[in-house]
Amino acid sequence: xxxxxxxxxxxxxxxxxxxxxxxxxxVLGLCFMLIWSMFSSSSVVSQRSTFGEFSEPVSTNxxxxxxxxxxxxxxxxxxxxxxxxxxxxxxxxxxERDKKKANGSExxxxxxxxxxxxxxxxxxxxxxxxxGLPKEDGGEKEEVDANGKEEEDAxxxxxxxxxxxxxxxxxxxxxxxxxxxxxxxSKSTGKNKKDIGPLxxxxxxxxxxxxxxxxxYNYIPCIDVESTGGRLQSYRHHERSCPRTPPTCLVPLPHxxxxxxxxxxxxxxxxxxxxxxxxxxADFVKKQSWVVEIGEYLTFPQNHTxxxxxxxxxxxxxxxxxxxxEWGKNIRLVLDIGCTDSSFAATLLDKDVLTLTLxxxxxxxxxxxVALERGFPAVVSPFENRRLPFxxxxxxxxxxxxxxxxxxxxxxxLFLEMNRVLRPGGYFILSTQHDSIEVEEAMSxxxxxxxxNILAHKTDEISDIGVKIYQKPASNDIYKLRRxxxxxxxxxxxxxxxxWNNPIKSCLHTIPSSIEQRGTEWPEEWPKxxxxxxxxxxxxxxxxxxxxxxxxxxxxxxxxxxxxDWSNIRNVMDMKAINGGFAAALLExxxxxxxxxxxxxxxxxxxxxxxxxxxxxxxxxxxxGTYPRSYDLLHADHLFSRLKNRCKPPIAIIVEMDRIVRPxxxxxxxxxxxxxxxxxxxxxSLHWEIRMTYYQEKEGLMCVQKTIWxx
Numbered sequence: 049x050x051x052x053x054x055x056x057x058x059x060x061x062x063x064x065x066x067x068x069x070x071x072x073x074x075v076l077g078l079c080f081m082l083i084w085s086m087f088s089s090s091s092v093v094s095q096r097s098t099f100g101e102f103s104e105p106v107s108t109n110x111x112x113x114x115x116x117x118x119x120x121x122x123x124x125x126x127x128x129x130x131x132x133x134x135x136x137x138x139x140x141x142x143x144e145r146d147k148k149k150a151n152g153s154e155x156x157x158x159x160x161x162x163x164x165x166x167x168x169x170x171x172x173x174x175x176x177x178x179x180g181l182p183k184e185d186g187g188e189k190e191e192v193d194a195n196g197k198e199e200e201d202a203x204x205x206x207x208x209x210x211x212x213x214x215x216x217x218x219x220x221x222x223x224x225x226x227x228x229x230x231x232x233x234s235k236s237t238g239k240n241k242k243d244i245g246p247l248x249x250x251x252x253x254x255x256x257x258x259x260x261x262x263x264x265y266n267y268i269p270c271i272d273v274e275s276t277g278g279r280l281q282s283y284r285h286h287e288r289s290c291p292r293t294p295p296t297c298l299v300p301l302p303h304x305x306x307x308x309x310x311x312x313x314x315x316x317x318x319x320x321x322x323x324x325x326x327x328x329x330a331d332f333v334k335k336q337s338w339v340v341e342i343g344e345y346l347t348f349p350q351n352h353t354x355x356x357x358x359x360x361x362x363x364x365x366x367x368x369x370x371x372x373x374e375w376g377k378n379i380r381l382v383l384d385i386g387c388t389d390s391s392f393a394a395t396l397l398d399k400d401v402l403t404l405t406l407x408x409x410x411x412x413x414x415x416x417x418v419a420l421e422r423g424f425p426a427v428v429s430p431f432e433n434r435r436l437p438f439x440x441x442x443x444x445x446x447x448x449x450x451x452x453x454x455x456x457x458x459x460x461x462l463f464l465e466m467n468r469v470l471r472p473g474g475y476f477i478l479s480t481q482h483d484s485i486e487v488e489e490a491m492s493x494x495x496x497x498x499x500x501n502i503l504a505h506k507t508d509e510i511s512d513i514g515v516k517i518y519q520k521p522a523s524n525d526i527y528k529l530r531r532x533x534x535x536x537x538x539x540x541x542x543x544x545x546x547x548w549n550n551p552i553k554s555c556l557h558t559i560p561s562s563i564e565q566r567g568t569e570w571p572e573e574w575p576k577x578x579x580x581x582x583x584x585x586x587x588x589x590x591x592x593x594x595x596x597x598x599x600x601x602x603x604x605x606x607x608x609x610x611x612x613d614w615s616n617i618r619n620v621m622d623m624k625a626i627n628g629g630f631a632a633a634l635l636e637x638x639x640x641x642x643x644x645x646x647x648x649x650x651x652x653x654x655x656x657x658x659x660x661x662x663x664x665x666x667x668x669x670x671x672x673g674t675y676p677r678s679y680d681l682l683h684a685d686h687l688f689s690r691l692k693n694r695c696k697p698p699i700a701i702i703v704e705m706d707r708i709v710r711p712x713x714x715x716x717x718x719x720x721x722x723x724x725x726x727x728x729x730x731x732x733s734l735h736w737e738i739r740m741t742y743y744q745e746k747e748g749l750m751c752v753q754k755t756i757w758x759x
Contacts, residue, residue, distance in 0.1 A: 099471045200500040247688055247698050248726035254733040256759045259297035266326065266414060267299045268428060269671035270727065287430050290670045294700030299676045299707050301758055306711055312423045312618040312638065316394055318347040319421045326414050329430055338389045353391040357510035363395060364528065366477060369504035370517050373475060376400035380574045380660045383443045383469065386451030390419040400574055404662045423618040425640050425662055428673045431462065435552055437664040440544035441567040443655035445475040456490035464535060465552045468544055472559045473522040476500070479515045497534060498556055499526045524559050546663045548647045566654055567605045579634055583654060590626055598629035610740055610751045612714055617680045624649065624687040625663060628656040649690065669695035676707050682715040688723045700731050711756045716747050724748040
């Protein structure tokens with residue numbers, strides 16, 4: 049009976065010893081993990097808080113004809129070894145911001161020339177640590193699409209104050225707000241976002257080929273959609289229809305070559321014919337008086353137009369019919385439906401009226417391309433069932449001169465879209481020649497059903513053109529007086545600004561009635577309008593700070609620090625505009641800027657129009673609605689980091705930039721270092737010249753120039 053006792057005691061001792069051993073192992077494991085995490089975190093901080101991991105500055109003469117992107121860490125040059133400790137210590141003190149500005153910009157900005165030539169040897173590849181970007185959880189909670197379902201800070205992280213605005217290049221003032229958004233989103237969801245790899249694969253090797261499409265050098269991917277068989281025009285769709293996979297081929301140059309565009313303002317009067325060569329253009333030119341072929345140029349005699357009596361007579365007669373139309377004062381923004389000779393936009397430009405031409409792409413002459421080559425704002429878009437890429441109530445006037453649109457057909461759907469984008473109290477100018485009685489009656493019924501008032505109707509004796517001027521109502525009172533509620537009023541939850549890929553609605557949106565709503569007051573006269581902020585704009589102080597912020601950057605960096613010849617710059621695009629501060633800062637340079645609001649970003653496009661500037665909504669995962677070689681300069685401020693891997697493949701965005709920039713044109717890109725590093729290699733593979741790189745902390749700036757190269 050005594051035997052079981054010691055056995056039980058041995059088991060107890062063995063169990064006790066086992067627990068001690070497991071506890072010791074667990075403690076040692078925790079200590080190891082703690083020590084490892086400390087070294088790991090300190091290593092990451094070291095990598096991103098010093099200049100040691102940044103790309104080398106690039107000279108203007110650096111050309112690479114066999115580019116390849118690979119991963120791996122750079123070996124420091126001999127002339128850098130002695131300075132490495134000093135730089136590391138210098139950058140570790142994050143509080144001494146002003147000191148970093150003074151020393152960092154001096155050592156790490158290069159614009160080419162002799163001082164960069166010695167450092168360029170042996171640096172033909174781009175290296176990156178391949179640090180991943182945060183992954184989006186679900187539906188991009190911190191980003192608001194252009195439908196305006198939520199409201200965010202309109203400044204979007206730009207212009208957070210006036211501090212540091214006098215510095216030369218202050219990248220830290222332009223830090224992308226996604227860093228804050230992501231942390232807030234993680235807190236709200238309680239989840240840690242996963243790293244999904246870099247936006248651009250640092251190990252990728254790029255080879256390029258030309259696109260083989262029917263439209264060749266005029267290729268617009270979302271409009272010129274190839275179809276099997278049929279006539280030549282079968283590749284042109286009446287609706288925007290993008291390829292499932294964005295094209296990664298390069299658009300060829302015109303078969304007769306491409307010449308340096310005529311500089312502004314001379315381009316108003318003549319352009320190089322071969323730059324806009326089109327199969328049907330030659331026959332068209334022979335039948336017109338407003339355009340003349342002289343040698344290698346297409347010339348546009350001043351005041352010549354399709355209209356008899358000249359364009360000046362036409363515009364003056366409109367002002368006589370409705371004196372409230374004061375071009376350049378009361379009327380600043382005009383949408384011109386359908387592109388003819390662009391003399392309408394050219395003449396109004398002299399009166400400080402900014403006219404955006406809507407090229408419908410329903411003809412084979414492509415006159416919108418001629419307008420862009422001349423230096424006038426234009427966008428190409430089908431116009432049939434979907435809304436135009438503009439907010440509601442933004443254009444002061446809409447002009448349709450012989451645009452051959454049957455406004456009364458299909459229930460007046462297209463006319464309802466004009467009603468959506470026209471400002472309350474705005475003017476619709478319709479000029480036609482010899483309209484039938486049936487068409488006039490149908491138009492009268494249609495305009496009466498939406499309560500448009502016809503202000504004037506006159507047939508000009510000189511031009512033999514009938515001009516009608518309508519006015520959209522400025523209040524909802526008149527809608528209540530309609531006998532027939534057809535078209536009906538839109539539902540309250542129907543967003544009038546939901547424009548991207550949304551169908552045209554067969555209803556009338558109500559007109560804003562309170563002073564806090566946009567559209568209740570007519571804007572100030574130009575140019576006072578540019579710096580006037582109505583009551584419906586929130587955070588006026590931040591909007592003012594944003595304007596000053598971009599004014600300082602443009603004046604002290606873009607205009608003088610990048611070797612850009614601004615006399616060659618006319619057509620400019622801000623690929624991720626916010627409040628139009630960049631465009632406003634460039635007004636004195638006599639350029640026009642297409643302000644693009646990405647559909648996944650906060651909807652600030654109404655603010656841009658209110659200031660007297662133009663823009664569109666766009667999804668950069670698709671092709672932009674313009675012809676190849678349309679723009680002289682692209683500006684991308686944190687565009688790529690904002691995309692966060694949503695576009696597949698992201699390389700297609702670079703290909704699209706290459707498509708719409710003219711040879712000799714420029715791109716200025718501000719973004720995170722881990723994005724700029726591989727971008728440099730991609731641009732080199734396209735034979736773009738890297739004119740300048742600048743890095744400070746986690747942010748960087750790169751200025752590149754496109755060459756004439758094609759594969």
